[in-house]
Amino acid sequence: MPFAELVALLTRIFLGQGLPERTAQVLATNCATCQRDGGFSHGVFRIPAYVSTLQSGWGNPQALPVIEDDGGTLIRVDAQGGFAQVALDEARPLLRARVEAQGVAVLAIRNSQHFSALWPDVEPFAEEGLVALSVVNSMAVVVPPGGKTPVFGTNPMAFACPRAGQAPYVWDQASSALAHGDVQIAAREGHRLAPGTGVDAEGRPTDDPGAILNGGALLPFGGHKGASIAMTIEILSAAFTGGAFSTEVDWSQHPGAKIPLTGQFLLVADPDRGGDLGFAQRVAALSDTVRDAGQDRLPGDRRQRLRAESAAKGVPLSQADLDMLNGYL
Amino acid sequence: MPFAELVALLTRIFLGQGLPERTAQVLATNCATCQRDGGFSHGVFRIPAYVSTLQSGWGNPQALPVIEDDGGTLIRVDAQGGFAQVALDEARPLLRARVEAQGVAVLAIRNSQHFSALWPDVEPFAEEGLVALSVVNSMAVVVPPGGKTPVFGTNPMAFACPRAGQAPYVWDQASSALAHGDVQIAAREGHRLAPGTGVDAEGRPTDDPGAILNGGALLPFGGHKGASIAMTIEILSAAFTGGAFSTEVDWSQHPGAKIPLTGQFLLVADPDRGGDLGFAQRVAALSDTVRDAGQDRLPGDRRQRLRAESAAKGVPLSQADLDMLNGYL
Structure with missing residues (x-):
């Protein structure tokens, strides 16, 4: 179609x-x-x-996001229980104007549902020549290293920036070792998982997707380093914005599909502010360097x-x- | 002493x-x-x-950093070949003033040498109630996944934020699987390394620290996800600031200890801007949650x-x- x-x-x-x-x-x-x-x-x-x-009726489909603008470069938005993408859409003109005026600005969305990939939120800024970094938390399905109780969401981070002569450089990755959906697929297809993917209900490392899904949990990617990133995403997405932590999502009244009501943090910066440093050209050159060094796929x-x-x-x-x-x- | x-x-x-x-x-x-x-x-x-x-005479010990202030929240500093800490020290009052006025600001240092840990750069902001995130690149010793030519530095990232009733939450971690110094220690003590730490001169995975040091290279932590972070640190520290990429450090005239001349990116934000959301209390609560979930050491x-x-x-x-x-x- x-x-x-x-x-x-x-x-x-x-x-x-x-x-x-x-x-x-x-x-x-x-x-x-x-x-x-x-x-x-x-x-x-x-x-x-x-x-x-x-x-x-979970969340608030009629939500109209409320922008709290005090004239600074930190713009807060109360999504009123609606989808984060709608809050971003509403706040985008102000965010763009603030970046144009100041060079750097942050959007802090709270009371928001994020039920999609994160890269669509950052890529459009790169297409306009800007750098964007965003994080969002979700519902607690990831244990810290050595733990058995989930405290972090799969907590993705996404980054985008312009790249001369090529599509923008854009990535979006969960801070969990694997996406929750991929664990479900592995369980359905009877695959084992790589070491370090998750733990069973007793907190023991397991390569069995079923054990992860039945009372177990995912682990952060990259061991303790990934755990620091997962926790920092909680801090920026929830504590900084005023949104709920992944552990605070209240499912008690939840009737529909599980979509957590949390928060999102988005940093946007103008790499050409203060003179043309050839940013997009240098990112293109770096991409070529990395490919030449042997990384097949960026x-x-x-x-x-x-x-x-x-x-x-x-x-x-x-x-x-x-x-x-x-x-x- | x-x-x-x-x-x-x-x-x-x-x-x-x-x-x-x-x-x-x-x-x-x-x-x-x-x-x-x-x-x-x-x-x-x-x-x-x-x-x-x-x-x-490598670098410029007499360097006096030049601050480029256009009144915005992106403050650029030319370290003039001196140490990044000196540039940060010089720019700190302006950076603090801009964060106070606007809520969020970024310091972009170029032509700088960073020869220390990164956490001392961010921790003082957390002690003042602010959130700080910094990245710095260095010299190319890390290959991308699947590659055999080093393109990234060990490229650390550091984060700090206040935590009520406790010391600030502060971390500082290389985006390489291991610090270069730890490989040297393992070689000296005859230890093998964990899988995924590095490659030999042919780009083959190895657990031999000697092979990594003799023509081989480190790998990023956490596989492809860590590689995205390592590359993004290059982009923010070098392309965004106007500093050198880790691959661009010119050693041809280098007579002293190897200290690369690159760049540093530092974001500072005021979590209490726009009303008291109890940020430091919530970070303390999250830390307790993570400890209670079983992570012994934060x-x-x-x-x-x-x-x-x-x-x-x-x-x-x-x-x-x-x-x-x-x-x-």
Whole structure:
């Protein structure tokens, strides 16, 4: 399906769930973008969970984000229980203006639901020549090293910056050793996991995806170093923004798909502020250096390839996807 | 030796090498702080290398950093070939003022040498109630995954923030799987290294520290995820600041100890801007949660313990340390 057609279809589905026009457009574009670029776990696969959550009244689909602007470079937004992407969309013009005026600014979103990939939040800034770094926390499914009680979310971090003559350099990675969805896939397909992926219900290291899913938990990537990053993402996404920690998400009244209400931190900076240092050219040169040194694939390469394929042949959708989507119309 | 006495001794040594008064004080305090807190590889152990570099004329010991202030929240500093700590010291009042006025600001230092731990750069901000994140690049000793040519420095990242009723939460970690000094120690003591630490001269994975040191290289921590972080540290420390990439450090004219001339990126933000969200209390609560979940030691715990021991009994110095230091007076 052509990208624009998929966006229109998803927008209709969201409007049908009672979302305001702008909210429906933002979520539809985000979801279609993930599907287009091969991020299928954040693509149309998520529509039933969106619908379940919206119908259940968990969170606040009618939320209109409230921007708290005191004229500085730290802009706070109360998402009012709505989706973080909508809060970012609402605050973007002010954030851009503040970066233009000052060189660096931060957006701190709280009371927000983030139910998608993080890279779509940062990539557009890189396309405008800016550097963006964002982190978001979620629900506690990751134990600290040596622990048995989950305290961190899969807590992704994403980074984007311009790269002359190439697509922006963009990455988005969980601070858990593996994405939760990949553990579910391994369990379904009967695969064992790499050492260091997770622990069982007793806190013992395990390579059994079933043990991780049944009372166990994931570990941070990269041992203690990854744990520092996971904890810092909690601090920036929740303590700094005023959002909930991953352990504080209150599921007691939760009726729909599990979408945590937490926070998001986003730093945007202008690399050309103070004179042209050839930033985008140097990032391109560094990318070439890293490829020449032997790293076959840089973050984002696969996404770019699939995006080009989608542009040429349409966004891939299975018959089951189509049937599911049409069922909501 | 009492901390103040060690600072005075090191200051005399640096003054004897012809450094300006303020530069000598900044470097002496930094070096003594590392020694005091158990960071021995960045403590008085480094004095001979400082002296060798200063005597050789590598870099610019007389450097007076030039601050480029255009009134915004991105403050650039040309360290003029001097030490990054001196540039930070010089720019600190302006950086603090900009954070107070705006909420968030970034310091971008270029043409700087960073020859110490990174945590002493961020911890003081946390003691003032602020959040600080810094990265610095160095010389190319880390290969990307699948590669055999080093392109990244050990590229540390450090983070600090206040924590109510406890010492600030502070960490400082290389983006390499292991510190270069630890590989040298393993080689000397005949230890094997953990899988994923490094590669030999042919780019093959090895657990032999000698193979890493003799034409081989380190790997990033945490596989591809750590590699993204290592590359992003290059981008922020070098491309963003206008400093040299780790691969661009020109050793051809280098006569002294190997201290690369690169760049440093430092973000400082006020977590209480826009109303008191109880930031420091929540970070303390999160620390307790993580400990309760089973992580025995949080980053900085060892440093705090050794700092307290040094306060009670004096900063530890061996007889060999003392003889070496006295030899420079």
